Amino acid sequence: MQKYILISNDIRNKILKGEYTANQQIPFEKDLCVYYDSSKMTVKKALDMLVTEGLIIKRRGSGTFVKDIGPDELERMSVANQFRGTTALNPDKEVKSTILNFSVIPCPENVQKKLNIDADSFVYDIYRARSIDGQPHVMEKMYMPIDLIPGLKKANVEGSIYEYLEEKLHLVIQSAHRTISVRKATAYEAEYLALQEGDPVAVADQIGYLDTGAAFEYSTSVHRYDEYSVEIVLTRDN
Template sequence: MLKYEAIANRLREDIQQGKYEPGQQLALEKEMCREFGVSRITIKRAVDELVKQGLVVKRRGSGTFVKTMENEDVRELSMANQFSGFAATFAGHEVKTRVLRFDIGHPSEQVAEKLQLSTEDFVYRIERVRILDGQPIVIEYTQMPIQLIPGIRQQVLETSIYRYIEQDLGLHIQSAHRSVRADMPTDREREELQIEGTLPILEVSQVAFLDDGRPFEYSVSRHRGDKSNFRSVSVR
């Protein structure tokens, strides 16, 4: 991870944890240079990263200020940019995972194309229900190339795959392409997510990439419609 990215992550965590309140000014560039022991160019790149993520705004002649957003917005933006994962996003809550499927197989043509593989390559096929404070809220269908993400075991699935990728494998998750749509749950999803009546679900399809541009994950997450919000911040 580059120095400016590490500083941006640290500042984002400070905002997420409430060290900086909405509307509060960040430390001046020269002060952050002393704190982190880096040049002003590095600090500027770190702050520009937070601007791109929609967390702070620069005011000419005044400084950089935390944008006024709900805590939930900040948390979800942090998740989208940091890929901290489900457990880290809901820190302080009881988070559990129920693994429904974990095996190895060949990807379909559609998945192979998204992961830049051939249909002869092998992928993990993972299905998990994520449970928040005793309530199942999302079922995830995930495929990952074995040669790129080796060594995944049941224990990893029950905790955090993203943490395993970054901390154990030393890889850096960089970005994701997502699409969101509303849909109706299948009978199996109604049972697993304890859905009654005609409640719709929110489906998020994602291809995630490492910092070298290689796609490492294709996933479809199906969220309970009454437990999910989609938030977006557009930055020019």
């Protein structure tokens, strides 16, 4: 992942988690260069990304400040941030992937309905186990249409697939429909997640959508019970 993206991910996460609050001045570019061990151009590019997203503003002669964002917009940004993936959500940590399967197959019948694609379509069949700072975290089973996502390589699967979609293919991930359930870990899952067979795991089934409305992903993620939480915001219309 390019350095400016790592920097923007880290600052974005700090804003959305409240470590940087509305109207607070963030460190000067020269201080960020030292903190992230990066060039001024790299830091500027990271900050420009966040300006474009509407998270920060630059005031000539004063510095860079967190934008005073309304609660509804902040909630929208927090939800959107989840779709950046494990790598983006942990920019200060080492995220590694063990590829269990990466192949192109005819789309299974049940996946055709999820992705709304024809029976003769082909998809990437991706299965990987991911760790954060050496600790097992999640197992991901993913199906993605090759017509929509051309050129996906093993190196992309080992890293951030979402980065490939957004930075290389210039696709915009818009939303997802996610269902959360709990069950017991299989022996295979327990092996990769450092659990005992039968331990509880959280399972997230997800269909991801681009801003065009096309479904680009159907995935099932199996998480360690002690490494997964869900925050839900309920609102009531007047």
